[in-house]
Amino acid sequence: MTFTTKTLALALFLLTRLGVVAAEDQPTPLRGVLKEKGQPIVDAAVFLQSFDDERCARIFTTQRPSRKSQERLDRCLHDVSTAVPDSRGYYEFTGLKPGWYAVHFLWNISEKPSPSQSAFKEGHWGVIYAGKKDSTGKYDTMAQNFPFYYSGKNDAPRDFETQH
Numbered sequence: 001m002t003f004t005t006k007t008l009a010l011a012l013f014l015l016t017r018l019g020v021v022a023a024e025d026q027p028t029p030l031r032g033v034l035k036e037k038g039q040p041i042v043d044a045a046v047f048l049q050s051f052d053d054e055r056c057a058r059i060f061t062t063q064r065p066s067r068k069s070q071e072r073l074d075r076c077l078h079d080v081s082t083a084v085p086d087s088r089g090y091y092e093f094t095g096l097k098p099g100w101y102a103v104h105f106l107w108n109i110s111e112k113p114s115p116s117q118s119a120f121k122e123g124h125w126g127v128i129y130a131g132k133k134d135s136t137g138k139y140d141t142m143a144q145n146f147p148f149y150y151s152g153k154n155d156a157p158r159d160f161e162t163q164h
Contacts (some may be wrong), residue, residue: 027094027095027096027097027098027152027153028152028153028154028155028156029092029093029094029096030048030092030093030094030096030101030103030150030156030158031090031091031092031093031155031157031158032046032090032091032092032103032157032158032159032160033085033088033089033090033091033157033159033160033161034046034085034089034091034105034107034159034160034161035089035159035160035161035162036107036109036161036162037162037163038161040085040087040088040089040090041085041089041105041107041160042085042086042087042089043107043108044084044085044105044106044107045082045084045105045106045107046082046083046084046085046091046103046104046105047079047081047082047103047104047105047106048079048080048081048082048083048093048096048101048102048103049077049078049079049080049101049102049103049104050077050078050080050099050100050101051076051077051078051099051100051101051102051147052075052076052078052100053076053100054100054149055076056072056073056076056077056100057100057102057147058147059072059073059076060073060077060102060147061146061147080093080096080101081093096150096152097152098149098150098151098152098153099149099150100147100148100149100150101147101148101149101150102144102145102146102147102148103145103158104142104143104144104145105142105143105160106140106141106142107141108134108136108138108139108140108141109129109138109139109141110138110139111139112131112139113129113131113139118131122143122160122161122162123160123161124145124146124148124158125143125144125145125146125160126143126144126146127141127142127143127144127162128141128142128143128144129141143160143162145158145160
């Protein structure tokens with residue numbers, strides 16, 4: 001092996017290793033798939049919110065926070081980003097720092113939900129169907145994921161699927 005060949009081989013090895021190290025340092029995306037009755041939800045707006053800390057995330061889940069807690073929540077809850085699902089219902093957020101987050105999304109349904117379905121829990125999601133049609137003739141719907149800690153190192157899918 002000539003000096004040039006050895007140098008090129010070493011350079012290639014180092015570049016490959018640096019690429020692996022750089023890839024290992026990249027945070028995993030926060031992602032999910034949205035489905036309703038087995039079909040992808042594609043016409044939706046997905047919102048990501050962050051919390052300053054776990055205490056703030058806990059206030060978010062409180063049924064009836066005190067006025068003081070609500071004021072703190074207003075200061076420690078932040079809108080981060082918005083995504084739109086693709087044709088498979090897949091969405092993702094990238095470039096996030098480790099911390100506490102919550103995902104919620106809005107979409108429309110054509111069929112009027114029954115009164116028993118106006119608000120319910122579906123896995124780690126709370127779902128609320130509006131009782132009236134909007135200007136498009138559909139029913140506004142929201143699903144809110146419970147707060148969770150995102151490490152940036154481990155996959156943290158936020159999938160939603162309802163059979164209602």
